[in-house]
Amino acid sequence: MRSRVLVVLFAVFGLVAAGCSESDTPAAPGVLSVGLHEPATLLPADVQEQSGRLVTSALWTPLADYDAASGKVTERAAESITSTDRKQWTVRLRPARFHDGSPVTAQSYVDTWRVVAGQPWAAAPILNRLLRATSITAPDDATIRIDLDRPAGQVPVWLSAPGLAPLPRSVLGSRDWNAFARAPIGNGPFRLEGPWRPGSGGKLVRVADAPGKAREIDLRVGEPAAHYDAVKAGKLDLAAEVPGDRHESMHHDFADRHLSWPLPEAGYLTFPMADKRFSDPTVRHAFAFGVDRAALEAGPLQHQVDPAKALLPPSDAPGERSGICRACAFDAAAGKALLAQASFTGPVTVYSGPRSENWTKPLADGLATALGVQTTSKPLPATGSPDGPATLLVKLGTASPGELLSGLAEAAGYTDDGFKQNLADAEAAATPQEAGELYRLVENQLLRDLPVAPLWTTHGHAVWDGRTHDVKATPFAGVDLAAIAM
Template structure:
């Protein structure tokens, strides 16, 4: 039966308007994986968002925390935290308890998954315990008011006891068991797709989702022709047409992906911030975004991208603005000589080489591009391209990681970050994070380049289509 349904999705030739009531057809790329603590692409993030319910939802722009699987998250001193859980169950029928989280987090902390750093570097808990089935206690090694934001991270989603016992991650990724609004109806089939069904009835909302894994351009065209309900990615070749083809039926949202140019402070030529600012202002970010990055990113306006930025900036930062004349003038104020090698990693060559061409042309300095080893963020002996995939919507994670990656140490910055961390989620902490960010922009150990964004387009029969920053389309909210 599942194979028949799946073939019906892949080979669908009927219009979306003639599709089954309550059944949503969705096109997306094959996810790199469906293990919550090891997500590597937006397809995986969206599917995990449908299969799991997080402890809380967190909106970085406003600081709003919405309890979900948690009933409450509280602390009197920002050091000792208590999480009270609602009564929920995994899709296999077993209860989700405090021990479910505790055991999962121990596995994640010991693993080498992308989300492992949430526990070991961001949360830095000195002690986590489960005094009863509905209570988690977290004791930290310093005051950290961003705990609610961190609890929204996919890496902290719970796994069933049977999975933790077997450690068969390959089998689990093909047929994951979550605690969310939808459950898998059969395994995920790479190259084809899969099917999700809603756990509890929700009037007017999609009761079943049939996913087609494939080419985004083909999926876009199928939504336009009426044979698919929703395409979760819009390639560069369709980006301009999207605003005409789907004027009122498209969405864009911030992705947890950012790019920077990092400077080796060990190179004496880059000790002067004037040099670093000159290199930053020689980069035409808009040309990169609309050219080799194929309209999948926005030119950076600050260190913090929209998905984790507290509050709003009044405008783009000075070193984020392309001004070749000013860049050359700045470099002329200091003694600087080439040659310079800019290092890039796997997957960065397509936009890294044009970036180097811009710097060479704007500064009239001999600059070459060179691919380094397998580690994409491992510096060479010159400036290097730095890409980050964020695990949490907290400003702390990115600011701390960037300083560490660039080898930047400053007592004033460390004190600002600590003050922001201990202020809790509030207007005060948002302002302090911005001040810490402004110090990074002043000293500029890394120059912001771009931040990723996602796109989706949908058929006229769908309503209430919304996108969540960093995660993507919220399938549970869609009316069919």
């Protein structure tokens, strides 16, 4: 999975310890205090974890918001995103300025996308997908024109990706990315006052007056457990993460003041389609039935995930879902029966990437117990193809289901003409409803042939104090700091 979906072969569920002495001091009136992990970066096209998304979503306004369940696109920095043939798209921009006072123009977007796509740190695969268009131009300051070589109805969804945020001309000229990440300049509802202070945090100041909302946000870097306790003690307004050992207590400590939301991350077990032992879908389904997802959720993954109910995670699944996919169910008896039917014998190795042993080994041990097949785990080989299943953690850069479905098929070496055609039809669909129906066909085909078995989807948690209200979150932005009332 190289070009379309960012695949990270290691666990991201460990907790980063950092000091949080500032959490001992309550925020001043009109100032919202927020506890978060140290962001790895504040470059919007490189952000992959919750804390980075929390900050960058306050500093930048995306072209649009997309709700996967309803299929609704809501324009934000864009005034409109239109097309008559789904090949030529026109994006009209609202008047806006960067926090340094320079204008945000259509050329700002075009130049940013071209420059950032060539950077080795860029973790927004949608950039490359978008730039494969026939041409992207800025006919005037308020218009972006995207000409495609084939119809694509998913363009508004692509444009909602946070990694497509514009950067000011000053940084595009200097390309001093490290300096910019320390003092980012966005186009969003908040600006960063002074540089980011690693290990400490930073202060966000609201750009335009918003009565009833916080005028400043005091971002305090620290360890989630300490932040949780500080909110409980009235010394912090909001903790943007909740560690696993506070998961159960959260429900009574903050009965009506906690929130969970889906994140754009999901775990999968990928089967080597070229390996004869796993060429039989009966075998692949047997191993899917042998995964005790609830045990993984409560154990090594520390309540930071939900057992998968479908192939697509909630952040990416078009339309409301009900029920659970058959391959997502834990059924050891059925798994053993299928392996006997296929005359399958072990041993089996489940491969993991660096630092993923904390959940891959329990996964392998659970499969051995459930299926009665000797199963061990080891790191992925540096060269060559693995001779057993591999665990994948997929981090999504866009809410378009096509990016994930095609990427999963590529990772497993799965090829099928019908799959490719249905996926192309879904991406070219004229309406969200039509696209959703076609994506379900593609998803159902993958669940039938099962080149990958869904394991879990990740979610975020937040808790807050009594003076904080209207807390909501979205998969790609996290907690919406601009919406919080005090």
